[in-house]
Amino acid sequence: MSTTTLKLSDDLKERIAIAAADAGKTPHAFMVEALAAQTALAERRRAFVDAAMTAEQEVAEYGLVYDADAVFSYLHDTLAGKRAKRPKAVKL
Template sequence: MTSATTLKLPQTLKARIAAVAHELDKTPHAFMIEALAAQTEHAERRRQFVVDALDAETEVATQGLIHDADDVFAWLRAKVAGEAPHRPRPRKRGKRA
């Protein structure tokens, strides 16, 4: 189900939307719907990214375990090369393995 919404756009923005929509062989309405959907998804993903980062920060503060980036990158390079490397082990924060 859809509902009507009125947007008051500056003339310059309206003209830009019309021009771009025309180039993409879309109506300005379709272009704006896609733009709003994309921007909404972007904002939702960014919000989830921040939530995940804060959760990870809390986990590190609680457990004190991290993975060394060099170890992880070496593991990834080996996986991509078709090898079967051992997964890097987490270590206590601030200590080198």
């Protein structure tokens, strides 16, 4: 492991100490956990944006989309155990 130094305002340092104590953690553990959570969030956001960009490219290339109402009806009926007609892709 490597060491990283963070410069925190006195106010933030105090808030972290209080929040960490309330959570039964050391300020260090609290900050490491917070950094890990924010990093995971940023990674999920990046993956979401990448998937959206890929989908946009596929639609631009192939022009096939599904009607949202048809998809929701299909899912609703399928989850209710009903026989459901699978939606068809349509060209834009």
